[in-house]
Amino acid sequence: MPDQRLIVVAGESLIDRLVRPDGDVGEHPGGGPFNTARALARLGCRVAFLGGLSTDEHGRLLRDALETDLVDLSLVQTSDSPTLVATATLDDAGQATYRFDPQASAAAGLAGTKLPLDTAAFHVGTLGLVLEPAAATIAGLVAAAPPGILVMVDPNIRPATIAEPTTYRSRLAAILARADVVKVSRDDVAWLDPGSPPVTATRRLLGHGRTGPAIVLLTDGAEPVLVVGSSGIDELPVPAVRVVDTIGAGDAFGAGFLADWTRSGRGRDELEDRAAVRESVRFAMRVAAWTVGRAGADPPMLASLA
Numbered sequence: 001m002p003d004q005r006l007i008v009v010a011g012e013s014l015i016d017r018l019v020r021p022d023g024d025v026g027e028h029p030g031g032g033p034f035n036t037a038r039a040l041a042r043l044g045c046r047v048a049f050l051g052g053l054s055t056d057e058h059g060r061l062l063r064d065a066l067e068t069d070l071v072d073l074s075l076v077q078t079s080d081s082p083t084l085v086a087t088a089t090l091d092d093a094g095q096a097t098y099r100f101d102p103q104a105s106a107a108a109g110l111a112g113t114k115l116p117l118d119t120a121a122f123h124v125g126t127l128g129l130v131l132e133p134a135a136a137t138i139a140g141l142v143a144a145a146p147p148g149i150l151v152m153v154d155p156n157i158r159p160a161t162i163a164e165p166t167t168y169r170s171r172l173a174a175i176l177a178r179a180d181v182v183k184v185s186r187d188d189v190a191w192l193d194p195g196s197p198p199v200t201a202t203r204r205l206l207g208h209g210r211t212g213p214a215i216v217l218l219t220d221g222a223e224p225v226l227v228v229g230s231s232g233i234d235e236l237p238v239p240a241v242r243v244v245d246t247i248g249a250g251d252a253f254g255a256g257f258l259a260d261w262t263r264s265g266r267g268r269d270e271l272e273d274r275a276a277v278r279e280s281v282r283f284a285m286r287v288a289a290w291t292v293g294r295a296g297a298d299p300p301m302l303a304s305l306a
Helices: 031-044 057-068 132-142 163-175 188-190 199-205 249-263 274-292
Strands: 003-010 014-019 025-029 045-050 051-052 077-079 085-090 096-101 120-124 150-154 181-185 215-220 223-229 232-236
Touching: 003 031, 003 249, 025 031, 025 057, 031 045, 031 057, 031 120, 045 120, 045 274, 051 057, 051 132, 077 132, 085 120, 085 199, 120 132, 120 249, 132 163, 150 249, 163 199, 181 188, 181 249, 188 215, 199 223, 215 249, 223 274, 249 274
Parallel strands: 003 045, 003 120, 014 085, 051 077, 120 150, 150 181, 181 215
Antiparallel strands: 014 025, 085 096, 215 223, 223 232
16 A cells, blocks of 8 residues: 555656667656656655646657556646657766757646645656746745645756756745755756855755755765755765666655655654664665666666565
8 A cells, every 4th residue: 555645746747768879769758757756656655746748649658657657647737738858868878968849848838736735745846847837836836835745856957958047046946945855966066056066065055944955965876875964964875786877867766765754754854863864865775776777767666675
């Protein structure tokens, strides 16, 4: 049985079109929030996806994938706008660079919605914080989230999609003011705070008291994960694994943390417990390690981790 506390994941779904170094091209369902919702469901959580889905062939593929993983689709908004496509070109190390089109997609059209009353955690990020009107909608939901809801943010910044950096930074700052947990990569903080050391840039994301994140989780590929909080920094080594590609790894990590945190009955107030945070981060690393060993964003079932 899934954890009965509801997690809502808001943002985009899209098609990842993978172009490998040998020229092979394949397509997989994707999008940071879409991947996160599926991962949470596979890890035994009760999760609803809040986003736009197209009626086109790709949209039906995305819907089928969510339904297969038992993600609640009652908050989905359906439209005839086309599905967003992210073309990911992989290098020999499995790292991806992205191109996104079209701008007027089903993913961008999210508007006029509310969080269910029984929401326990709210996860937002990636292009859901960029594409309009979805970005304004999600920012409004974060600002209006009741105190009992834990808010987790994964900016997962794609610079090529940000036409107005000043607007994006202002929106992200407002979202971070209500965030409890922020997951960022080294690339994220390099874009947000160019020229600053990663730890310095990460510390600057922390708010004062409860006006900003309680913790920030900094990931950097195979390098240790840093847990940055007001009381100090914890460094956790990443297990060595064979990497097929890194697509969906960050989404799997974020989902793993949130799944373990909520399944353990923890909320916003427990984020000051550094031992508890480390425990959930270690679980998140296991989920991410499984994911990078498989092609595309294909997170594990909870039973697979046993």
